[in-house]
Amino acid sequence: MPEVFNWQLGRPMRYPYDESRPKRQFSAVFNINRCLGCQTCTMACKSTWTFSRGQEQMWWNNVETKPYGGYPQNWDVKLLEILGPQAWNGEIYQGQTIFESAPPSEPNGHLPDLSEWRFPNIHEDTSVPWQKGAALPVHDTWFFYLQRICNHCTYPACLAACPRKAIYKRPEDGIVLVDQSRCRGYRYCNKACPYKKTMFRGTSTTTEKCVACYPRVEEGQVTRCIAACIGKIRLQGWVDDEKSPIHYLVRKEKVALPLYPQFGTEPNVYYIPPRWVPREFLTQMFGPGAEAAIAKYSNPSPELLAILQLFGATDRIIHSYDFDGVRVVGFDENRREILRVKINEEVIVRPEGRMNIS
Numbered sequence: 001m002p003e004v005f006n007w008q009l010g011r012p013m014r015y016p017y018d019e020s021r022p023k024r025q026f027s028a029v030f031n032i033n034r035c036l037g038c039q040t041c042t043m044a045c046k047s048t049w050t051f052s053r054g055q056e057q058m059w060w061n062n063v064e065t066k067p068y069g070g071y072p073q074n075w076d077v078k079l080l081e082i083l084g085p086q087a088w089n090g091e092i093y094q095g096q097t098i099f100e101s102a103p104p105s106e107p108n109g110h111l112p113d114l115s116e117w118r119f120p121n122i123h124e125d126t127s128v129p130w131q132k133g134a135a136l137p138v139h140d141t142w143f144f145y146l147q148r149i150c151n152h153c154t155y156p157a158c159l160a161a162c163p164r165k166a167i168y169k170r171p172e173d174g175i176v177l178v179d180q181s182r183c184r185g186y187r188y189c190n191k192a193c194p195y196k197k198t199m200f201r202g203t204s205t206t207t208e209k210c211v212a213c214y215p216r217v218e219e220g221q222v223t224r225c226i227a228a229c230i231g232k233i234r235l236q237g238w239v240d241d242e243k244s245p246i247h248y249l250v251r252k253e254k255v256a257l258p259l260y261p262q263f264g265t266e267p268n269v270y271y272i273p274p275r276w277v278p279r280e281f282l283t284q285m286f287g288p289g290a291e292a293a294i295a296k297y298s299n300p301s302p303e304l305l306a307i308l309q310l311f312g313a314t315d316r317i318i319h320s321y322d323f324d325g326v327r328v329v330g331f332d333e334n335r336r337e338i339l340r341v342k343i344n345e346e347v348i349v350r351p352e353g354r355m356n357i358s
Helices: 040-049 075-083 157-161 188-192 214-218 224-228 245-252 279-286 290-298 302-308
Strands: 003-006 011-014 026-031 062-066 144-148 167-169 176-178 198-201 206-209 234-238 269-272 320-323 327-331 337-342
Touching (some): 040 062, 157 188, 224 234, 245 302
Antiparallel strands (some): 320 327
16 A cells, blocks of 8 residues: 655555645635534535435535534544544654554445434534533533534545545545546445545435535635635635645644544644633544644734634635735735735724714
8 A cells, every 4th residue: 555644644654545636725724713503504505515305414514513413423433433542642643544444445434324314413502511620711511513514635535445436636626526427326435434524315326525616616716605604714725825824824823723633534624623622622633733723823923813804704715815914915816806804903982072972
């Protein structure tokens, strides 16, 4: 099996195919701290992509309540148990990935029972008491919303598992798609995807999944779930472009982290962890950088504060930005200005003669 480098693990790992990164990689950052749990993103995706017969149980975008929620149920807990011991030495992962812990033929995984797909928002707003004791800002009783779409991984497990080579990663933007003319519905991809974001459609007996709204991306627009977000928690861009705000959040400031990096797929959707959740739980979910990420988010640098203003500020993809200490300016692919946002709004005090005093 070829060896590829996974920067999220800090080391090489085994993967069935040679390393082949796209020209640029579709990526997004979700700020969990801002999420309202309103499911507007979920319904925007549903009404756009999965409203037809046979797609009733498909939710390409979902928002689940952690720690008890999951779609399908217990998708992550089951795989963590299969994967076995997971340990980090600083930023280097010492355990085995889903590719390294399995036979060469396919990644390690599990195929959910059909009943586990029935409730996309089970245990909504269900909290858990933390038994080890805590002090502010960590809460004694807590839950948080986890927003999920396909991660369009650099090393997709679904692609690795497909014997028909029906799943492919677009070289121009890294979006992972399914060629349904080749798919025969074997469901190896459903079993292999650690995030359970490839889904079987019974009416066509083929796999379907989040397509990253690629027709919109080709026009320079953000995805439907990102455009519809009321809480302004989502930002889309290119993680491997040093001029992109996504690159700053993920690779430079390291305030946005991958979901379960120990799985080994190098996912390209990143999260700013919630501040009120016990750090042990967050470290398991987002890796060893969780504590530092929360510290930076809680006391942001001027540039980080500026980029946080870009979330939900436009429906265009921000390719690059400028920051002069006062305002942040976002640009499109051709360096045309998309938006301009002040970091601190001016406080205007009415003159004494114009006061609204009865």
